[in-house]
Amino acid sequence: MFASLRKPPTNKPPIWRLTTNTTAISKRHATTPTGGLLEAIAYTNTRMYHLSPTPEHSSCMGLPVYYGVMGLVENGKGWFRNNLLSAAQTAHVDANLMKQSPEANILAFADYINNLIQQNNATAANPLALAQVIRLASELPYNQAHVANDFAMNSHLYSVFYFLNNTNFQEAYQLPKYQFNLKQIFGDNYGMVTANQLDLTQEFVHNTTPNTPQLQQLACTMPTGPKEYSAAVTFDAPDAANYSTVTIAPYTIAIHDVEGSYASCISWFNNPAASVSAHYVMRSFDGQVTQMVCHRNRAYHVAAENSYAVGIEHEGFVAQGEVWYTGAMYQSSANLCKFIAADMGINKLQTYDGPPISGLSAMSHTCTKIKGHQMFPNNSHNDPGPGWDWPRFYKLINDVMPTPSVSTATSGTVYDSGGSAANYTDEERSTWRIQPTSGASAITLTFTAWTRKRPRLFVDLRQSQRKWRINR
Helix, strand or coil: CCCCEECCCCCCCEEEEEECHHHHCHHHHHCCCCCCHHHHHHHHHCCCCCCCHHHHCCCCCCCCEECCCCCEEECCCCCCCHHHHHHHHHHHHHHHHHHHCCCHHHHHHHHHHHHHHHHHHHCCCCCCHHHHHHHHHHHCCCCHHHHHHHHHHHHHHHHHHHHHHHHHHHHHHHCCCCCHHHHHHHHHHHHHCCCCCCCCCCCCCECCCCCCEECCCCCEEECEECCCCCCCCCCCCCHHHHHHEEEEECCCHHHEEECHHHHHHHCCCCCCCEEEEEEEECCCCCCCCCCCCCEEECCCHHHHHHHHEEEECCCCCHEEEEEECCCHHHHHHHHHHHHHHHHCCCHHEEEECCCCCCCCCCCCCCCCCCHHHHHCCCCCCCCCCCCHHHHHHHHHCCCCCCCCCCCCCCCCCCCCCCCCCCCCCCCCCEEECCCCCCCCCEEECCCCCCCCCCCCCCCCCCCCCCCEEEEC
């Protein structure tokens, strides 16, 4: 099976979907024995978007640039392999054309994949050989002697096989009903690559609320850990050149996007020439988390603000954020932020909850403590961009309403938390229940003062049989 292109209508997003069409390209390709491999690799790398990077959307950590529907690298900066150039050489196609043309990008990579399949005698019936083809075609560094311990490569491999095995993916792209045995492919690594919550060390405990993993007071030291977040699958320290053992007391959390994949980010942090790191990295489709740096050590992710911030990298690209920032990722990231906030004493109510932001928008640490990279002062990066849903994220982080104050009077004045003197503390979030004991059939609320900078009123009438009138 080979991939050809069907361009969507002009009123749809610029997604180039790969579809089965052996006739259109039969003059250039032999039959690929594993149908859907191109689709699964493309979806893993780009979600089927043609990547045409611009300077304003460059990675905040200097990650090599990805091109085309297949997400190929031309300049791996001495760490990643230049698989765009390898494909261009195999297919005898100009590399610049592969960067500009979705069709050239896909067809040249199809040639490259076919060549690797033939060299390795790979078929759907031989998943171990197929796994080798996926490794060889990737941009990630590859050392066959160390493949079993290469968490980044195994994460990439798992993502490809995950989509090949996924029934919805098979249906959407008309693929065979694969049921690859992942335990056979990954062996002892199966539990780690597939889990979205796994405590490998048994040194940390969960409380009775599964969504709020708790810190057990054990010291995390670099480079061995142990991990502080029990829901992280592992502690995978970056190269020693990419973080500092200086002790810090961070009071903000920086939300980043990778401008690449989960696997590429983890791998890049192990590049001694990268000079970057973050404390955590998160996968898109299931929210899997890897901790890389201890909270109280300085990671290199927000330049001059590194001493003040815990950094979380999220798999994906700013320009296509709406397809990368999944429900699983939002929930996992919110859970992680709640954990970090509890550990470091960060006020969760000071999470940015305004409209989406394009470009830079520096915000004071005093007022906004959980925010995007683009909101940190002294920075030049635009992530996570306009695709990040901040109100949704705020509500996931602040998901427990405070105990309400109850007013049972049938008349009179009800003051909010500021009292008659309107004396408020910072970042309040309060609730009141108006519940007259007389069994009144109607309630009228009249607001005589409303002076907050960003007033918000939420009235829940779902449990009431009374008639309400609200005057402001």
